[in-house]
Amino acid sequence: MSDHTHGRGGAATEHFVSTAPFDPYTIDELTAEQERYHMASQWRMMWWRLKRHRLAVVSGAILLVFYLSIVVSEMLAPYHLHTRHTDFIYAPPQELHLFHEGRFIGPFVYGFNYRINIENLQREYTEDTNSVHRLRFFCHGDEYKFWGLMQASFHLVCSAPTGTLFLLGTDRLGRDVLSRIIYGARISLTVGLVGVTISFLLGLTLGGLAGYYGGWVDNVVQRVIEIIRSFPALPLWMALSAALPVTWSPVAVFLGITVILGLIDWTGLARAVRSKLLALREEDFCTAAVLLGARPSRVIGRHLMPNFMSHLIASATLSIPAMILGETALSFLGLGLRPPITSWGVLLTEAQNINAVALYPWLMLPVIPVIVLVLAFNFLGDGLRDAADPYKAG
Amino acid sequence: MFSFFVRRLLVLIPTLLVISILIFGIIQLPEGDYLTSYIAELESQGEKVSKDQIAFLRQQYSLDKPFITQYFTWLTGMLRGDFGYSFEYRIPVSEVVGDRLFLSFLLSFSTILFTWVVAFPIGIYSATHQYSWGDHGLTFLGFLGLATPNFLLALVLLYVANVVFGTSVGGLMAPVYIDQPMSWGKFLSVLEHLWIPVVVIGTSGTAGMIRRLRANLLDELHKQYVITGRAKGLPPFRLLMKYPLRMALNPFIADIGSLLPEVVSGAAIVSIVLSLPTTGPMLLAALQSQDMYLAGSFLMFLSLLTVVGMFLSDLALAALDPRIRLHGGLRR
Numbered sequence: 001m002s003d004h005t006h007g008r009g010g011a012a013t014e015h016f017v018s019t020a021p022f023d024p025y026t027i028d029e030l031t032a033e034q035e036r037y038h039m040a041s042q043w044r045m046m047w048w049r050l051k052r053h054r055l056a057v058v059s060g061a062i063l064l065v066f067y068l069s070i071v072v073s074e075m076l077a078p079y080h081l082h083t084r085h086t087d088f089i090y091a092p093p094q095e096l097h098l099f100h101e102g103r104f105i106g107p108f109v110y111g112f113n114y115r116i117n118i119e120n121l122q123r124e125y126t127e128d129t130n131s132v133h134r135l136r137f138f139c140h141g142d143e144y145k146f147w148g149l150m151q152a153s154f155h156l157v158c159s160a161p162t163g164t165l166f167l168l169g170t171d172r173l174g175r176d177v178l179s180r181i182i183y184g185a186r187i188s189l190t191v192g193l194v195g196v197t198i199s200f201l202l203g204l205t206l207g208g209l210a211g212y213y214g215g216w217v218d219n220v221v222q223r224v225i226e227i228i229r230s231f232p233a234l235p236l237w238m239a240l241s242a243a244l245p246v247t248w249s250p251v252a253v254f255l256g257i258t259v260i261l262g263l264i265d266w267t268g269l270a271r272a273v274r275s276k277l278l279a280l281r282e283e284d285f286c287t288a289a290v291l292l293g294a295r296p297s298r299v300i301g302r303h304l305m306p307n308f309m310s311h312l313i314a315s316a317t318l319s320i321p322a323m324i325l326g327e328t329a330l331s332f333l334g335l336g337l338r339p340p341i342t343s344w345g346v347l348l349t350e351a352q353n354i355n356a357v358a359l360y361p362w363l364m365l366p367v368i369p370v371i372v373l374v375l376a377f378n379f380l381g382d383g384l385r386d387a388a389d390p391y392k393a394g
Numbered sequence: 395m396f397s398f399f400v401r402r403l404l405v406l407i408p409t410l411l412v413i414s415i416l417i418f419g420i421i422q423l424p425e426g427d428y429l430t431s432y433i434a435e436l437e438s439q440g441e442k443v444s445k446d447q448i449a450f451l452r453q454q455y456s457l458d459k460p461f462i463t464q465y466f467t468w469l470t471g472m473l474r475g476d477f478g479y480s481f482e483y484r485i486p487v488s489e490v491v492g493d494r495l496f497l498s499f500l501l502s503f504s505t506i507l508f509t510w511v512v513a514f515p516i517g518i519y520s521a522t523h524q525y526s527w528g529d530h531g532l533t534f535l536g537f538l539g540l541a542t543p544n545f546l547l548a549l550v551l552l553y554v555a556n557v558v559f560g561t562s563v564g565g566l567m568a569p570v571y572i573d574q575p576m577s578w579g580k581f582l583s584v585l586e587h588l589w590i591p592v593v594v595i596g597t598s599g600t601a602g603m604i605r606r607l608r609a610n611l612l613d614e615l616h617k618q619y620v621i622t623g624r625a626k627g628l629p630p631f632r633l634l635m636k637y638p639l640r641m642a643l644n645p646f647i648a649d650i651g652s653l654l655p656e657v658v659s660g661a662a663i664v665s666i667v668l669s670l671p672t673t674g675p676m677l678l679a680a681l682q683s684q685d686m687y688l689a690g691s692f693l694m695f696l697s698l699l700t701v702v703g704m705f706l707s708d709l710a711l712a713a714l715d716p717r718i719r720l721h722g723g724l725r726r
Binding site for chain 2: 223226227229230231232233234235236238239240242243245321325328329332333335348351352354356357358364367370371374375378
């Protein structure tokens, strides 16, 4: 509190002590609003500033929905990940209707009329406006093991008992694309998080060492960063993931890929940590801590880190999109995740040839959640970065 | 300036050396070697491979030597211009890659040029018309380019070009020119086919460049010398071009460094999708079949491209901005 400074005016010629009772708060009365503002912690202020960034808040909400969805993927998806509908191969998306012949009957889809065009041997599906399949909600459908533990069959929405529900069409084995996208979210969303955790730990440790100790440690870390940065990332990812043994289980491959993504990404974070530490270690409060006998780990962790943690989180948020895109690209090339593990990148391998684009464009739909996710992370990261800047007005 | 040049050049050598060690380590990582997969393939076709034959092949390809020896053979060979022997193609690597390296280089170079040409006017417009609809729209487009996976954009553009222009646009030249010596017609054909990969690879880099130029220019525009210039009655366009823009130009040069790895990465995957005769598809195949000298030389070349690019951008920056030159010499 700055109230103590108020008593000291100019030098009085004669020593004078007022006997009147003194209440410092009468001089500089803070309104409740000001009080709240001045006493707020760093994180609370960051939150206030972030709230004003509308795009960032919306993005955050979208991400929250995405991440909540992976908790209950099995229930959200109308079908199981591997259910094949052999009668409906490459079926186009079914449109959702509300009115049948001018009458409101709730959400439903029309059935398919199906024939094979003999001339070009293509499957042709048309809407059969006579068969109305009303959707069921909170229903029992495909069996699944919830989180691989509990046997269950509850779904949020199912097709009519005799009908189908392919809101985003089916693939070459007749699997529902929407269900697969919902299941794929689980992997695609966690790849970025695990990868960023690895790169965060590496960046924090190495950047911290370089920035705090300087000297040869700094030099070595700097050179390593420079070398890693001069590699083109994707070819390096390709080489490393080609090195993952074929005999590994899909889960091990998943972990391997995230480690690879993290191993190459930490350099940006390490640079940020280093430059911040270089500046901060010259500050008086740091010298004071050292003189008081604090060990380096305490100086870094307790005194220096809080100063740039918010920045770090912002830049970590900004580096997640690159990892998600990286995983998608690797899986697309067949070097990344392998079925039965399903990520959006794995789904996109189905759309690898020009045929898919021309005849079955709905196979490219998994790209939409990828784009939304990457955009959301970018906007949220931008918002966080602005909010984390303590010297910004407001 | 000269000492800066020399110092920067000397740093290149250990950097490239470490990179070569890393690359060789990485391509040796997979279990087994080319011969194991080759033998497995032969056996799956029902052919018998005798022990003697295996030992002979192993010796011929010096796969029986220890890691260090293999590495030094490869390294010293590269210094002499001998990039090793491709197991898959059974000819020296340099003969396999020849044209591809040039086309990769051409592709990267055109992409960077494209990025500049597009990002420059858009960045200036966005900064001078901050928060206008044009600014928001262009920024959004840029973000979209950033967020769309390159390979999918390539597929869609390929399809669109096929339908709209009615030409086959896969590859990097019309089929008649493949394996033909360079000619004017071939050159034109390459240009005609180049735009799709250039646009596709360029999109993500362009978005980043626009944002950086916009941010830099905005910082400059709020400085006092701009107000002074305006108060003295300089025409707005001339004022913009002569002072703040020049200050904001640094990222264009500095970004070659960060742009190059990005462009090379993008080129690798896009060229696989578009089946361009550049390094990407061959690198993928070489990695998968453990054709180690081919893969290693490709990786080395791609890294060399970025390292030298960064070196050139550093030089250009130092030439443009004396502060950077001085900074390099001041070490605590």
